[in-house]
Amino acid sequence: MKKALLVFFAVLLVANLSYAQTKVSRIMMTSGIENKEPVDNVSAVNGEMQDIYCFTEIQTDEYPTEITHIWIYQKDIEAEVKLFVGSPKWRTFSSKTITPEKAGEWKVEIYAQSGQLIDSVDFRVNE
Template identity: 60%
Template sequence: MRKLILSLIVFALATTFAFAETKVSRISIAKDIENREPAKTGTEFNAGYHKLYCFTEIETDEYPTEVTHIWIYKKNIEAEVKLNVDSPKWRTYSSKLILPEWVGEWKVEVYSKSGKLIDSIDFTINEQ
């Protein structure tokens, strides 16, 4: 009987860790962060010297952990930012200074600690 109970406990622990999941519940590109929330969000922004933020709300069964924001412009990685996730529901963000000549299509990809792509967001920088 003890072996059966021990086997069940081991199985329960193994399946809990095997199915641990990290996901994005919210993602947005913003001109600002106010009170730990994205402000002035959008998918199109005018060119100029300004900073944009990629805000993500992460839900995870496994913490502490981390996610990585990869900022991509014209298929080139412009920034890779590792961000800590310290609770089951965690808000975090990275930022990127956008130069005036960087017009066109952008993307931020979000990866879990294991390297799995868990979300992405596209946005455009328009000429002024």
């Protein structure tokens, strides 16, 4: 019985170690990117036409891989952007041009290549 339990726990440990994990270590909405870093951290922007960026720093033990940014405006998907991840710690971003008629609540959801939701960030576009 002890031997069977040891084998079971060994298999469980190996299965757990072989499970690749991708997570977000930093996420923010920003008005710009300079030197691969966000220039600020915004939670709301004015309703003028402008670009806004979703900056994401990823940590993963499975690379190369990809993540997906899903841009959502009032529960409707506005864009789906696949982004390459090439090392265990990787910075990347996507952007969206916001127009005055898109005032309201926004969200960007981040998905691992496996399809698992790994983080999200909300922001608002004011009128």
